[in-house]
Every structure is written in C-alpha cells, then in structure tokens.
Amino acid sequence: MISSRSASLLIGLAALAGPFCLPAAAHAAEAGGAALDFELSDGRAFIRLADLPQRVTVVNFWRSDCPPCVREMPLLADTARQGPSQVVAIALQRPYETANAPGGVLAALQPPVRLLHGPSEPRGLLARFGNRAGALPYTVVLDAQRRTCARQTGEVTADWLNTAIHRCSRT
Amino acid sequence: MNTHALRPLAAALALAFALPALADKQLGDVTVSSGRSVGAKPVLRDEIVATESIGARELEKTGATMLTEALDKRPGISVQTECSICNVRNVVLNNLPGRYTTLLIDGIPIFSSVSTAYGLDSVNLGGIERIDISRGAGSSLIAPEALAGSVNIVTRRPLKDEFMANQQFGSFGQWNTDLFGAKTFAGGALTANFSHNQHDTVDGDGNGVSEYTGFKRNMGGLGFFVDDIGGFKLRGRLDVVEEKRMGGAMGTDYSGVKASMSGNPFDWSKGRNGSPDRNGWIDPSTGTVIPYTDGRGGMSEIIFTDRQQFISSATRKLGEGSLRFAVGYAKHKQDSFYEGSYYKADQTQYYLEASTQQPLGATLVTAGTTYRYEDLSSVGSAYDNTTGVSTVNDGIDNYKYRTPGVFLQAYRALLDGVVELNGSVRYDQHNIFGGITSPRLNVLWNHSHELNSRFAIGRGFRAPTSFFEQDHGILATTRIVRNIKEAETSDNLSYALSYAGDRMAFVGSLNYNRIKNMALLDSGATDPVSGQPITLFTSAHKPVTVVGGDLTVTYKLTPQLETTAAVEHFKYRFSEMGTLAFARPETRAYLRLDYEAGPWTGMLRGTWTGPMDLDKFYGTDRYNFDGTRKLSKSPSYWVVDLRGEYRLNKQWSTFLGIDNVFDFKQSDKESMLWVDGTGSFDVTNIWGPNRGRFIYGGVKFTL
Numbered sequence: 001m002i003s004s005r006s007a008s009l010l011i012g013l014a015a016l017a018g019p020f021c022l023p024a025a026a027h028a029a030e031a032g033g034a035a036l037d038f039e040l041s042d043g044r045a046f047i048r049l050a051d052l053p054q055r056v057t058v059v060n061f062w063r064s065d066c067p068p069c070v071r072e073m074p075l076l077a078d079t080a081r082q083g084p085s086q087v088v089a090i091a092l093q094r095p096y097e098t099a100n101a102p103g104g105v106l107a108a109l110q111p112p113v114r115l116l117h118g119p120s121e122p123r124g125l126l127a128r129f130g131n132r133a134g135a136l137p138y139t140v141v142l143d144a145q146r147r148t149c150a151r152q153t154g155e156v157t158a159d160w161l162n163t164a165i166h167r168c169s170r171t
Numbered sequence: 172m173n174t175h176a177l178r179p180l181a182a183a184l185a186l187a188f189a190l191p192a193l194a195d196k197q198l199g200d201v202t203v204s205s206g207r208s209v210g211a212k213p214v215l216r217d218e219i220v221a222t223e224s225i226g227a228r229e230l231e232k233t234g235a236t237m238l239t240e241a242l243d244k245r246p247g248i249s250v251q252t253e254c255s256i257c258n259v260r261n262v263v264l265n266n267l268p269g270r271y272t273t274l275l276i277d278g279i280p281i282f283s284s285v286s287t288a289y290g291l292d293s294v295n296l297g298g299i300e301r302i303d304i305s306r307g308a309g310s311s312l313i314a315p316e317a318l319a320g321s322v323n324i325v326t327r328r329p330l331k332d333e334f335m336a337n338q339q340f341g342s343f344g345q346w347n348t349d350l351f352g353a354k355t356f357a358g359g360a361l362t363a364n365f366s367h368n369q370h371d372t373v374d375g376d377g378n379g380v381s382e383y384t385g386f387k388r389n390m391g392g393l394g395f396f397v398d399d400i401g402g403f404k405l406r407g408r409l410d411v412v413e414e415k416r417m418g419g420a421m422g423t424d425y426s427g428v429k430a431s432m433s434g435n436p437f438d439w440s441k442g443r444n445g446s447p448d449r450n451g452w453i454d455p456s457t458g459t460v461i462p463y464t465d466g467r468g469g470m471s472e473i474i475f476t477d478r479q480q481f482i483s484s485a486t487r488k489l490g491e492g493s494l495r496f497a498v499g500y501a502k503h504k505q506d507s508f509y510e511g512s513y514y515k516a517d518q519t520q521y522y523l524e525a526s527t528q529q530p531l532g533a534t535l536v537t538a539g540t541t542y543r544y545e546d547l548s549s550v551g552s553a554y555d556n557t558t559g560v561s562t563v564n565d566g567i568d569n570y571k572y573r574t575p576g577v578f579l580q581a582y583r584a585l586l587d588g589v590v591e592l593n594g595s596v597r598y599d600q601h602n603i604f605g606g607i608t609s610p611r612l613n614v615l616w617n618h619s620h621e622l623n624s625r626f627a628i629g630r631g632f633r634a635p636t637s638f639f640e641q642d643h644g645i646l647a648t649t650r651i652v653r654n655i656k657e658a659e660t661s662d663n664l665s666y667a668l669s670y671a672g673d674r675m676a677f678v679g680s681l682n683y684n685r686i687k688n689m690a691l692l693d694s695g696a697t698d699p700v701s702g703q704p705i706t707l708f709t710s711a712h713k714p715v716t717v718v719g720g721d722l723t724v725t726y727k728l729t730p731q732l733e734t735t736a737a738v739e740h741f742k743y744r745f746s747e748m749g750t751l752a753f754a755r756p757e758t759r760a761y762l763r764l765d766y767e768a769g770p771w772t773g774m775l776r777g778t779w780t781g782p783m784d785l786d787k788f789y790g791t792d793r794y795n796f797d798g799t800r801k802l803s804k805s806p807s808y809w810v811v812d813l814r815g816e817y818r819l820n821k822q823w824s825t826f827l828g829i830d831n832v833f834d835f836k837q838s839d840k841e842s843m844l845w846v847d848g849t850g851s852f853d854v855t856n857i858w859g860p861n862r863g864r865f866i867y868g869g870v871k872f873t874l
Binding site: 038039040041042043044045046065067094095096097099100119120121122123124125127128132 | 228330588617620621622669670671672673674676725727730731733767768772818821873
C-alpha cells in the first residue's frame with residue numbers, strides 16, 4: 001500500500017527523471033527540401049506563394065512592436081525595388097495593428113513589397129518555414145522553385161541579403 | 172547554406188532571459204514570439220503548457236471593461252455570479268469552483284480569499300499586453316493552489332511614448348473612462364493609468380430588488396521598466412483600487428439603506444411566480460404569507476473595497492542561464508454590510524521568489540524558492556431580524572498562513588524538438604497543513620509543423636480558508652469548529668490536440684479533474700454541549716470529479732471575415748451538497764464572426780448555454796414567492812453580443828456595441844431569489860444572465 005504522500009513523491013520523481021532518462025536523438029536541421037507554400041491574405045484576396053512569379057523570393061516575418069523588424073524594413077524595401085528578387089513581408093499581427101505602425105514602416109511596405117498578414121495562430125506557418133522557436137524578425141530566402149536556400153533569425157544586413165539572394169539565384 | 176534557426180532549448184533559454192512570465196520579449200536583436208497568437212481567438216500558445224492567450228486588441232474587440240467581462244464566454248472558461256444582490260463574480264476554469272482559479276500579475280500570485288470575492292472586477296486592465304489562461308492543477312509552477320488553473324495578466328513594456336484615452340457610455344448609467352500614458356527613456360519606461368467605471372443597480376422584474384449590483388470604481392496604477400540596473404532587467408507595478416458597490420435596494424444611498432431596517436419598501440408580487448401579497452411571500456410549509464419588515468437594509472448588501480498592491484521582478488543573465496527575483500505585496504480592506512450584519516476584513520499578502528534557470532547539458536533546469544504569507548483579520552456583528560439586536564462576532568474567520576516552498580523543473584527537447592518534456596515538482600511547508608508535494612509532467616509532441624499534442628498530468632493543493640464570503644451565516648454562530656486536517660488536493664489529467672494552418676486552426680481538449688478534501692462550511696450546526704449555534708469547517712468525504720472536453724475551430728472565410736465555432740461538454744460527479752455550490756451547464760456552444768477591413772472592425776458572438784440540473788446543485792428545497800417549486804432544470808438559452816468599431820484616423824476611433832441583443836435575462840423566467848421550505852429567503856438561485864440588453868458606445872483617442 002503506497003500512501004498518498006509517497007505516491008506524490010513517486011510521481012514527482014518520475015516527472016523529473018523523465019527528461020533525463022529518454023535518449024536524445026539528433027536530427028539534421030530542416031533546410032532546402034520540398035517547395036514551400038502558404039495561403040495568406042493581402043486584405044483583398046488570399047495569395048498563394050505558388051501563384052507568385054517564379055523567381056528568388058525573400059520572405060520576411062515581422063511585427064511592428066519588434067524593433068529589429070522595424071529597423072530592417074527599409075533594407076527589404078530597397079531590395080524589392082532593385083529586383084529581380086521579390087520581397088514578401090508577412091505581418092504576424094492584425095491588419096489594424098499594421099495600419100497603426102510607424103509611418104516609415106508603412107512607407108517601406110508599399111509595392112513592390114508584397115504585404116501579407118499571417119494567420120491568427122502563426123506557429124504552423126513559422127515552423128513550416130523553419131522557425132519552430134517563433135523568433136522575430138525571421139527571413140527566409142527561397143529559390144525560384146520555392147525551396148529554402150538561406151534563412152536568418154534576427155536583423156538582416158545588406159551583405160547577408162545580397163549574398164543570400166546571389167546564392168539562391170544560382171540554385 | 173547559411174542557416175540560423177533557434178532550437179527549442181535555445182528558445183527556452185531565450186525566454187528565460189526575459190521574465191519567465193513574459194514570453195514575448197526583446198532578446199538583443201531577436202523578439203521571441205513563442206508563436207504568439209495574433210488573432211481574436213484564444214488559441215493555444217506554442218508553449219509546452221497549454222495556454223490560451225487573449226491579447227489587448229481582443230479585449231478591446233469584446234468591449235470588456237473589466238477582467239471578468241474579458242474572460243467570459245470562452246470554451247472551458249466562464250464567469251460565475253454567486254450572489255444576485257452582491258454579484259460576487261468568480262472566474263471558472265473547466266467548470267470548477269472559482270476559488271480554485273489563481274490570478275497572477277506578471278507571474279506573481281497576489282490574490283486570495285477576500286480579494287478574489289470582489290477583487291476580480293477591480294483588476295486593472297490598463298497597460299496590459301495579454302492575459303494567459305492555463306487550465307489544470309499545477310499549471311503554474313509557482314501557484315500550486317490553482318486547482319482549476321491560473322489566469323496570468325502580462326503587462327506590456329512600452330517601446331515609445333504613448334497616450335490612450337477611452338470614454339464609454341452605456342445603458343443602466345454605465346460610464347467607463349480609461350486613461351493610459353507611457354514615457355520612454357534611454358533604457359526604460361514609465362507608465363501611468365487611471366480607470367473610472369460605474370454602473371447603476373438593475374432590477375429586471377420590478378420588485379425593487381436588484382439582480383445586477385451597482386458600483387462605482389476608481390483604479391490607478393504606476394508601472395516602471397528598467398532594462399539594465401546592475402545587469403538586472405527590472406519591472407514593477409503599483410495599483411490602487413477603491414470601489415463601492417450595493418445591491419438589493421436600488422440606487423447609491425449607502426447610509427440611508429444601512430439605516431433602513433424596518434417596513435417593506437419592496438413589491439414581492441412582481442416578477443415571475445411573485446407572491447399574491449406585495450408585502451411578503453408564501454411560507455411553503457403553511458401556505459400563509461410571511462410579511463417582510465426589514466426595510467431596504469434587510470435585503471441589501473453594500474461592500475466598500477480598498478486595495479493597494481505592488482509587484483516587482485528583476486531578471487539578469489547568470490552563467491548560461493538566468494536569475495530572477497520577484498516580490499509582491501497586497502493590502503486589501505473590505506468594509507461590508509450584509510442585510511443588517513456588518514463585516515470588516517483586513518487582508519495582507521506577501522510573496523517572495525528567487526529562482527534560476529540553467530542549462531545542464533541538453534536539459535534546461537529551473538530551481539527556486541518562494542515564500543508566501545497571507546493573513547485575514549476580521550471584525551463583525553450579526554443582526555438578528557427577529558429581535559433587531561446585533562451580536563459582536565470579531566475574528567471568527569481569522570487565519571494566518573505561512574508557506575515556504577521550493578520547486579524544481581526540468582525541460583528537455585528530444586528527437587530534434589519533435590517531443591518536448593517538462594517535469595516539475597514543488598514542495599511546500601504549510602504552517603497549518605504541513606508538507607505538501609505537487610508534481611507535474613507536461614509533454615508536447617509535434618506531429619507535424621501544424622499539428623501537435625499536449626499531455627499533462629499534475630497535482631495541486633490549496634489550504635482552505637473559512638472566509639466569511641463562503642457562508643454569511645458564520646457570523647450568526649459563536650465559533651468555528653475546524654474539523655479539517657488536510658488541504659484540498661486536485662489531480663488533473665489533460666490532453667489537447669491543436670492544429671494551426673494558414674486559414675484554419677482548431678484546438679480540442681479533454682480534461683479530468685478530481686478534487687479531494689473539498690472544504691465545507693456548515694453554519695447550521697449546534698454545539699452538543701452548550702446548545703449554541705456553531706459553524707463546522709469540514710472536508711467532503713468523497714472526491715468531486717469534473718470531466719469534460721471542448722473543441723474550438725477557427726476558419727478564415729474571406730480575407731476580412733473569420734468564424735469560430737466551439738462546443739464544450741462537462742460531467743459533474745459529486746454527492747455532498749455544498750461541494751459544487753453553483754449550477755453549471757453540461758453543454759455550451761459558441762459561434763463567433765470577426766470582421767476586419769480597412770477602418771472597420773466588427774464582432775458578432777453567440778453563446779448557447781444548455782440546461783442545468785438545478786436540483787442536483789441546489790437541492791429540491793427551493794420555492795418561489797408564490798409557494799410553487801423552483802425549476803428543476805433551467806431552460807437553454809442564447810446570448811448574442813455584437814460590437815463595431817470605426818477608425819476615423821490614426822488617433823480617433825469610435826465604437827458601438829450591444830450585449831445580450833435579444834434581451835434574455837433569468838428574471839423573465841425565474842427569480843434569482845428563493846425561499847426554503849420554512850420560508851427563509853436566499854439570493855443564490857442563479858443560472859442565467861442577471862442583466863438584459865446592454866447598449867454602449869464611445870470614442871478612443873490614441874497618440
């Protein structure tokens with residue numbers, strides 16, 4: 001007969017021991033692989049990544065209350081203007097919050113940058129694009145076949161972006 | 172290939188560098204969003220503990236002006252009104268009694284007995300980022316008494332200077348003013364907020380006795396955020412609350428009502444199954460009329476509340492992990508008048524915490540210690556309406572609890588993050604109930620990027636209090652005999668399956684809760700030796716079990732329109748009256764539409780509540796004022812709310828809303844007042860809305 005207190009202690013020990021007892025397995029980080037896709041709103045229609053022009057695509061995940069996200073937005077806008085790659089900015093917030101973003105951000109989000117809004121629950125979308133931890137800003141560069149060839153957690157630099165786009169153009 | 176992806180352990184560490192209770196924080200140049208929900212729905216946050224999150228924007232969209240309104244009408248979460256003339260409102264998780272829900276602010280538990288009775292309406296919503304709700308015993312590592320779950324209010328660190336003013340006017344004299352300001356400086360920010368909220372008493376059936384309690388409430392708060400002080404990231408908040416509420420008699424003539432203890436100002440013939448005589452009600456045992464002669468005061472409850480509360484936490488990097496200190500303090504005073512009796516309570520609470528989170532190999536370990544102190548000191552007098560004499564009864568429910576505790580938690584991701592485990596155990600040394608161990612195990616299994624499962628098994632404990640609010644009758648007894656030896660304990664098992672796609676998301680959860688030693692107050696006992704009336708404070712002999720499940724599906728119909736459908740179903744197993752003291756439905760269903768396009772935002776919400784087995788919860792000894800039996804089963808009903816907002820420009824918005832559009836209220840079907848077989852009245856026959864259609868509108872200004 002196990003007393004209630006003993007049972008509690010056993011459960012507690014089992015709970016603590018669990019994480020140490022199971023073997024850790026190492027898997028290679030997911031990259032490249034199958035063509036990625038999404039179906040997100042631009043405020044007027046649902047846009048599928050697969051329906052966009054087949055060229056190198058910079059996909060940036062951001063929020064307006066994330067300072068590094070806001071800082072890198074002009075660089076992404078310049079990249080979009082210079083071409084030939086296209087830039088998709090996915091706001092992980094409600095359209096209302098985007099509309100209230102600082103003026104500089106709204107100016108950068110004008111075409112040719114394509115502004116989309118993420119789903120209400122964005123973790124599936126983020127994980128699909130290789131960001132299971134949900135850290136922002138997060139940028140993925142896709143080749144023309146929509147396969148990941150570079151990704152960056154944190155603010156991007158012009159050097160990193162140019163190098164990534166150049167590399168993705170060759171794949 | 173240039174890849175840089177945060178692994179689960181790294182993400183957990185990142186979260187550790189921010190305050191543990193604050194998942195969405197700046198970490199150098201990275202904001203860890205934890206897959207934060209950005210939508211209108213309470214969907215699971217991407218944490219190992221299933222957590223439903225309600226953002227500040229969602230609070231606005233529902234028109235909520237207080238915490239209890241913000242949390243109501245959600246699957247597995249609701250607000251229970253426990254008294255028709257004082258409107259004690261509790262947050263109910265998994266349909267367990269509201270006292271088993273623990274409220275935290277930035278992860279610091281600073282509410283208990285007195286403050287959860289009337290305090291939840293007075294929680295300041297100014298400057299908050301979101302409200303996280305975790306269902307299940309032990310869902311909070313630092314609040315083992317949360318037998319049903321926890322509600323954590325997370326404050327927001329402003330990144331720029333802000334000013335917000337919100338002015339709302341509504342039916343029934345409702346008036347709500349919210350002001351919030353923030354000033355940022357290099358390395359920190361200061362915030363200030365003020366809120367005034369008032370509402371008239373509402374009498375739906377015309378008998379002169381309110382079903383909705385009137386109130387006037389003022390709340391002020393100051394917050395501070397310092398990003399680096401000796402390596403610590405510091406934040407804190409001071410809140411002050413002052414509230415007056417009165418129900419029963421209409422209006423706000425508090426002193427006049429207290430002085431009115433004779434005559435009959437009410438019309439007992441009004442309302443459904445009203446008495447044949449306006450001056451009293453039928454005694455079911457004799458069929459004769461019992462005249463009411465106790466004036467306005469004899470049917471009224473008046474509660475004045477004063478509360479000061481301070482919380483602060485400091486976090487810094489320590490080695491490869493983090494170090495955290497937290498403090499909390501609350502002083503809560505309640506000055507009450509209950510149908511002639513007086514009760515004044517003074518409660519003090521302290522909370523201290525020191526903890527560290529460190530990686531040990533591939534495992535993230537959190538260890539810490541807490542010290543909790545709370546006391547209650549009361550003075551009171553019981554009014555005898557047959558003699559008109561008051562008897563002093565000071566300190567009848569006094570208590571003093573000291574609870575030092577330690578906790579240990581281990582987190583590890585396996586199979587490249589496909590499976591995540593989180594095991595924890597607490598040990599608390601309670602000064603009355605002794606040592607208590609509370610274990611918990613959580614497992615997150617990512618089936619795919621979009622689909623995952625969460626399993627949780629855990630135990631919590633709560634040191635029960637004999638707090639007056641659970642039974643006003645204790646004041647009329649000479650003492651409380653404490654025949655209670657063990658704390659209340661809850662065993663909880665839960666499973667949740669969630670899917671997060673681009674247009675569709677769903678969450679389904681199953682919950683099993685079994686509460687042992689549920690505390691009971693019986694103020695109808697008699698001392699076998701002296702013959703004096705006493706209160707017995709005992710534990711239920713048999714466990715109370717509540718088992719249920721819920722399913723929520725959200726689908727984006729068009730880029731502008733999103734719909735949510737949800738259903739919950741619960742079963743209640745209990746045999747002792749007074750354990751589950753308030754009726755809960757077996758089934759509820761929810762349907763919601765959210766519209767957002769350009770400057771327009773709209774919300775339409777329908778909540779269907781199924782029948783409640785009133786005899787099971789309230790017993791059969793309940794009668795209307797005309798002597799007929801009360802309903803055995805409540806009718807099912809819909810409550811429909813809608814709200815629209817138009818943004819005039821970046822600074823100005825205007826909004827209009829209607830709650831309970833079709834004006835369904837319980838008093839149209841059955842009074843919340845009732846009498847027992849001997850003709851004694853009570854105010855707790857509650858199963859439906861206590862207020863009908865409520866129309867409100869206002870403007871919002873933001874800088």
